[in-house]
Amino acid sequence: MYKTLIFCYCYALFTVVSFATPVSNAIPSFGFSGAMLSVPRSSIAATSVGHLAFFAGGRLENGSYTDVVDIYNHKTKQWSVSHLSVSRSEVGAGSLANRYALFAGGLDDAFKPLSLVDVYDTRSGTWSAINLSTPRGAPRVMDLGKVAAIIGGLTGDLQYLSNEVDLINADLAISNTSLGFKYPQFGLAMSEPQCGVGMYTSGYQNNRPGERFNDFQPSNRTTVFRASSLPVDINTGAPPFPSPRWGAGGAATNGIFAVGGGHVFGSATNPPLVSVTDRVDIFNARTGKWDGNPLKLSVPRDYPIAEALGPYIIFASGTDKTKEFDILDTRTLSFVNSIKDNRHHPALYILRSDAASVVVDDCLMIVAGGLVYQGRNATASVEMFDACQP
Ligand SMILES: *[C@@H]1O[C@H](CO)[C@@H](O)[C@H](O)[C@H]1NC(C)=O
Ligand SMILES: *[C@@H]1O[C@H](CO)[C@@H](O)[C@H](O)[C@H]1NC(C)=O
Ligand SMILES: *[C@@H]1O[C@H](CO)[C@@H](O)[C@H](O)[C@H]1NC(C)=O
Ligand SMILES: *[C@@H]1O[C@H](CO)[C@@H](O)[C@H](O)[C@H]1NC(C)=O
Ligand SMILES: *[C@@H]1O[C@H](CO)[C@@H](O)[C@H](O)[C@H]1NC(C)=O
Numbered sequence: 001m002y003k004t005l006i007f008c009y010c011y012a013l014f015t016v017v018s019f020a021t022p023v024s025n026a027i028p029s030f031g032f033s034g035a036m037l038s039v040p041r042s043s044i045a046a047t048s049v050g051h052l053a054f055f056a057g058g059r060l061e062n063g064s065y066t067d068v069v070d071i072y073n074h075k076t077k078q079w080s081v082s083h084l085s086v087s088r089s090e091v092g093a094g095s096l097a098n099r100y101a102l103f104a105g106g107l108d109d110a111f112k113p114l115s116l117v118d119v120y121d122t123r124s125g126t127w128s129a130i131n132l133s134t135p136r137g138a139p140r141v142m143d144l145g146k147v148a149a150i151i152g153g154l155t156g157d158l159q160y161l162s163n164e165v166d167l168i169n170a171d172l173a174i175s176n177t178s179l180g181f182k183y184p185q186f187g188l189a190m191s192e193p194q195c196g197v198g199m200y201t202s203g204y205q206n207n208r209p210g211e212r213f214n215d216f217q218p219s220n221r222t223t224v225f226r227a228s229s230l231p232v233d234i235n236t237g238a239p240p241f242p243s244p245r246w247g248a249g250g251a252a253t254n255g256i257f258a259v260g261g262g263h264v265f266g267s268a269t270n271p272p273l274v275s276v277t278d279r280v281d282i283f284n285a286r287t288g289k290w291d292g293n294p295l296k297l298s299v300p301r302d303y304p305i306a307e308a309l310g311p312y313i314i315f316a317s318g319t320d321k322t323k324e325f326d327i328l329d330t331r332t333l334s335f336v337n338s339i340k341d342n343r344h345h346p347a348l349y350i351l352r353s354d355a356a357s358v359v360v361d362d363c364l365m366i367v368a369g370g371l372v373y374q375g376r377n378a379t380a381s382v383e384m385f386d387a388c389q390p
Contacts, residue, residue, distance in 0.1 A: 027327060027336050028312060030346040031386035037070045037369055038081050040380035044369045045093035046356035047141075049101050049122045051075040053360045055368050056103045056118075057084055057091045061378040065089045065109050069120075070368070072382075074360045084118045085129055094141030095193070096148040097170035099123055104150045104166075107137040113155060119172060132166045133176035140189035142198040144227035146170050151189055151200050152179070160209055161186045167232055179236055183207050185219045188259065190252040192308075196227040197285055199238070199257050204246040218244035218265065224288075242281055242290050249306030251313045256330040257283040258313045261301035276300040276319050282333060295335065297326045305357040307365055309387060312336075314365060316348060317355060323347040350381050363388035 037044075041058035048054065051074040060066055067087040071080045084091075088106035096102055101120040108114055113135040119128045132139070136153030139162070150166040161184035166176045179185070183205040191198030201222040207215040220240040226233040241259070248262030260280040266273050278300045282291040297304075301318025308314075315326040324347045327336050348367065355370030365385040372379045 028387040033384045035382040037380040039068050040378040041369050042354040042371045042378050043089045044356035045091035045103055046358040047093040047095050047101050048358045048360045049095045052122055053358050053366050054101050055356055057088050059089045074364055090138040092139035092141040094148055095143045102148055104141055105136045105139045105153055113137045130174050134164050136162045142189040142191045143193040144191055144198050145193045145196045147227045147232055149225055185221050188250045190250045190257050192252045198225040201241045202248050202259055218246050220244040239290055243279055247302040249304035251306040251308040253308035254311045254330040255285045258328055260297055260315045261304045261318055263302055276302045307357050307359045309359050309365055321351050346385055349383055
């Protein structure tokens, strides 16, 4: 049982409480089970709060958007269905204060960005709504514990990106600020809620918004959010992402932020012009620096699933469509799946892209929906990888 191995760490020297026992270089053992969403779909917004996992909205196979929210209760093992107040896709999902599930912004059926945030209170089981300062699609949601940050997104079509950050506190009061970049970044958000630390990095920026020819460039800007005490400290000048790229996946646990895979530009002398990478960059929140020694996934992956589960960060799926997981042990900074032995390696049963993923109770990883058959069909299939038992 890995749970006893986790450091109660949180970046403050005086709160280091370690229950560490010797680190075994072993893959956690996973139980496997399957389930079905109530409606097959892709581009689902997923988040978890306590025992509950939420799979909200998304795109149906015929292209329409849905308001359906499938909810899984890990305690009772029951699924139920609820609804967003408006059908939409490209919703930003996240948790807040270990109580609320947030479904922020998105695009409606006419591809219009929305400012609507649907809020589900897991204590009362009720929905309410608030508005972002500006409408946007696919905003990134970062749970900083006492505050959720809703960052950037698409303000119209793909070329117009947002600099806005809305901050929602545990009383559901909302305020806004701006990252203030000349060319806004459409990045990746990761956080460790119990530590109140998050990062926005990587992705792309458009250096010629509104002009006839866009100039999309991979972004190396890194912004670190700290909400250990309020107000939120937003440092837009954190050390730049070492290998600018877009389409990466990332997650944080144990003071380690890992960003893996994505697309990189080649050069005229080093074709192809765009390729998928196996590179994994590590940011250590203890030192506030990127590690000079990037790691490697077992295969190049783009838009991979990336989830923190205990001290592990799991990468799955992506272009090369391997079913295998890459499992990073943040205690040793090594991939435990590279061990060559006969043990069963956890793997997806169904190859899929654009799937939703979430971890419940820090030990159950759920992968839901997405596209199958070379992206032609939407699936309702759900795969659950359970590392909760010793
Ligand atoms: C897509 O399918 C849903 C569910 O079957 C249906 O309600 C909706 O009208 C369909 N949309 C289109 C554009 O056919
Ligand atoms: C959010 O915005 C909508 C339309 O822009 C408005 O009708 C609604 O009253 C607003 N809700 C809140 C809680 O401010
Ligand atoms: C907050 O949002 C309002 C409404 O969109 C906007 O006018 C204002 O400039 C924003 N404030 C900052 C600091 O971005
Ligand atoms: C970050 O990107 C900018 C603009 O693309 C570039 O000028 C700068 O050299 C990059 N910095 C690093 C450390 O890669
Ligand atoms: C995949 O989608 C196509 C087009 O919508 C449909 O004709 C086909 O039956 C689907 N295949 C499966 C296996 O559902």
